[in-house]
Amino acid sequence: MRTKSPLTFKLLAMGGGFLLVALASIGLTLWVTWKLEGGAAAVNEAGRLRMNMLRMVLVQQTASPEEVQRHARQFDASLELLRTGDPSRPLFVPWGDDTRTRFERIRNTWLGLRTEWSLGLPPDRARSLAQADRFVQQVDGFVEAIEVQIAGWTAALHVFQLFMMAVAIAAAVTFMAVSYLLVINPLAQLQQALGRLRQGEWGVRLPLGEEDEFGQLSAGFNLMAHALQVSHEDLEQKVREKTASIAVQNQRLAALYEVSALASTATALEALAQGFVQQIRRVAGADAAAVRWSDEANERYVLLAGDGMPHAMTEKEHCLHTGTCMCGQPQNQAYTRVIPIVASTPLVFPHCRDAGYQTLVAIPVQMQQRVLGEVNLFFRPSVALTDEVRDLLEAMTRHLASAMEGLRATALEREAAVAQERSLLARELHDSIAQSLAFLKIQTQLLRDAVAKGDIVARDRSMGELDVGVRECYADVRELLVHFRTRTSEEDIETALRSTLSKFEHQTGIATALTMAGHGLPLPPDVQIQVLHMVQEALSNVRKHAGATRVELRVQRHPRWRFEVQDNGVGFDVRAVPPDSMHVGLGIMRERAQRIGAAVQVDSSSGAGTRVCIELPTLSAAQEPREPPMLPVARFVH
Numbered sequence: 001m002r003t004k005s006p007l008t009f010k011l012l013a014m015g016g017g018f019l020l021v022a023l024a025s026i027g028l029t030l031w032v033t034w035k036l037e038g039g040a041a042a043v044n045e046a047g048r049l050r051m052n053m054l055r056m057v058l059v060q061q062t063a064s065p066e067e068v069q070r071h072a073r074q075f076d077a078s079l080e081l082l083r084t085g086d087p088s089r090p091l092f093v094p095w096g097d098d099t100r101t102r103f104e105r106i107r108n109t110w111l112g113l114r115t116e117w118s119l120g121l122p123p124d125r126a127r128s129l130a131q132a133d134r135f136v137q138q139v140d141g142f143v144e145a146i147e148v149q150i151a152g153w154t155a156a157l158h159v160f161q162l163f164m165m166a167v168a169i170a171a172a173v174t175f176m177a178v179s180y181l182l183v184i185n186p187l188a189q190l191q192q193a194l195g196r197l198r199q200g201e202w203g204v205r206l207p208l209g210e211e212d213e214f215g216q217l218s219a220g221f222n223l224m225a226h227a228l229q230v231s232h233e234d235l236e237q238k239v240r241e242k243t244a245s246i247a248v249q250n251q252r253l254a255a256l257y258e259v260s261a262l263a264s265t266a267t268a269l270e271a272l273a274q275g276f277v278q279q280i281r282r283v284a285g286a287d288a289a290a291v292r293w294s295d296e297a298n299e300r301y302v303l304l305a306g307d308g309m310p311h312a313m314t315e316k317e318h319c320l321h322t323g324t325c326m327c328g329q330p331q332n333q334a335y336t337r338v339i340p341i342v343a344s345t346p347l348v349f350p351h352c353r354d355a356g357y358q359t360l361v362a363i364p365v366q367m368q369q370r371v372l373g374e375v376n377l378f379f380r381p382s383v384a385l386t387d388e389v390r391d392l393l394e395a396m397t398r399h400l401a402s403a404m405e406g407l408r409a410t411a412l413e414r415e416a417a418v419a420q421e422r423s424l425l426a427r428e429l430h431d432s433i434a435q436s437l438a439f440l441k442i443q444t445q446l447l448r449d450a451v452a453k454g455d456i457v458a459r460d461r462s463m464g465e466l467d468v469g470v471r472e473c474y475a476d477v478r479e480l481l482v483h484f485r486t487r488t489s490e491e492d493i494e495t496a497l498r499s500t501l502s503k504f505e506h507q508t509g510i511a512t513a514l515t516m517a518g519h520g521l522p523l524p525p526d527v528q529i530q531v532l533h534m535v536q537e538a539l540s541n542v543r544k545h546a547g548a549t550r551v552e553l554r555v556q557r558h559p560r561w562r563f564e565v566q567d568n569g570v571g572f573d574v575r576a577v578p579p580d581s582m583h584v585g586l587g588i589m590r591e592r593a594q595r596i597g598a599a600v601q602v603d604s605s606s607g608a609g610t611r612v613c614i615e616l617p618t619l620s621a622a623q624e625p626r627e628p629p630m631l632p633v634a635r636f637v638h
Contacts, residue, residue, distance in 0.1 A: 341360055
């Protein structure tokens with residue numbers, strides 16, 4: 001930091017000079033005024049001499065000598081006062097040659113008169129008056145001389161005032177000019193430079209003049225502008241770099257999104273591989289790309305899809321044994337590799353070298369420490385992968401591995417669903433039709449025995465039982481078809497219940513009614529299926545055993561789901577049914593209730609119909625697998 005302050009010194013010197021001039025002018029004015037006041041008092045005192053001289057003439061004519069002496073002493077005091085002056089009044093005689101000469105004449109005249117009057121001669125009135133007149137004339141001349149001096153001082157004061165006015169005007173003009181040159185103009189330049197800098201003109205600079213405060217400000221402004229310009233240029237460079245980085249990241253994210261979208265929409269492994277190989281080739285900028293699938297034992301790699309590969313290479317390298325070529329690395333050595341293809345490298349399958357490729361990038365497709373396959377990228381020039389590109393390609397390959405595993409899991413789920421459906425169908429057939437067929441088999445054997453023995457009564461009874469059994473078996477088949485064709489809604493079970501009751505009423509002729517009460521959250525689809533099948537089982541028992549003319553289905557949604565199937569049939573005594581006696585339909589209902597944590601209760605009495613109640617737990621409890629406490633159940637037998 002500079003220590004010099006020329007501008008401050010100049011302003012202080014100029015202000016100090018103006019102050020000294022002002023003080024000097026004020027002091028001189030006061031001094032001249034003081035002199036003029038003293039001269040005016042001297043004129044008054046000289047005028048008193050005239051008055052005293054006339055008084056002396058009168059006193060001499062009438063008063064005693066002592067009185068004359070007293071007035072003479074007063075006259076001497078006045079003359080002495082004029083000679084010495086009195087600064088306290090103020091009173092000063094503006095001495096000059098003329099005033100001093102005239103004052104000496106007055107004094108000498110007075111001395112002569114006083115000597116003459118002190119001799120004691122008889123006063124001559126005429127002569128005394130003549131002497132007094134001459135003395136007064138001398139005093140008048142002395143007063144005129146003083147007034148001439150005062151008039152000169154007054155004229156000098158006026159000239160000095162005019163001079164000070166001119167000096168004040170010149171000082172004001174000088175001050176404005178100096179202020180403009182030293183302060184206002186540099187400030188205006190600084191403001192203009194700040195405005196241009198605010199508008200983005202980073203190259204603006206101030207000229208460096210004198211080494212004063214504004215020179216220091218200009219130098220500081222230039223340094224600040226330079227720093228801002230460098231910072232702005234650096235910021236623009238960083239913004240460009242960041243924008244480029246974001247663009248690259250967006251491209252990578254777009255590539256990952258495309259792979260994710262492909263993985264979510266692909267339904268077959270071949271379609272997934274073909275779409276993926278095109279995308280990864282475009283992202284990597286490769287000349288050709290291939291996706292190979294490996295078996296679970298990792299013994300071979302089969303070409304799933306290729307893009308940009310020569311036909312001969314696709315045909316010859318359709319299936320590669322693990323480790324026989326640069327493609328198809330073993331599971332324990334699987335990692336991303338950049339392999340140069342040179343003429344001296346011995347290759348079992350030299351098709352990639354014959355096609356002109358110089359670089360191979362092998363990326364394993366891994367999922368939970370298992371190699372599902374490999375992605376091969378072929379480049380005609382020699383390339384080296386950056387860390388960012390390597391991470392992107394590996395991320396895309398991980399998406400491919402997840403999609404492949406997802407397709408595999410989906411296939412397993414479909415297989416499991418088919419197996420579960422087959423198991424359910426087998427259980428339904430076993431619990432219904434198989435029982436009826438076993439009964440028919442027994443009746444057929446009894447019929448053979450009756451025919452062989454010629455027992456007509458037993459034959460007719462067996463034939464009647466066979467007819468009833470066939471009818472029941474046929475009805476069970478129709479009922480199973482209804483069960484398996486029924487579908488539920490994800491929002492509400494009411495539609496499926498109405499459809500079930502409508503089919504039941506159409507098949508049996510029994511009137512039905514559905515009542516829905518309360519409001520609650522919808523049931524999950526799997527719970528809806530189980531409840532619907534339990535209601536169908538209850539209706540099946542009504543058809544088979546109740547002999548009813550009307551069935552009511554009452555559904556309560558809140559506080560928990562509750563389903564009641566009420567018929568007006570013959571009913572039965574629940575207490576008379578052994579607790580270990582279990583009808584096939586009730587057994588199926590019990591199994592279904594256990595799956596969803598529901599409770600099944602049967603209330604019935606002879607002649608009062610039967611009520612089957614299915615009560616579900618809350619939705620949170622229904623989604624936890626548990627073995628629910630079963631209420632007493634009884635066979636639907638009458």
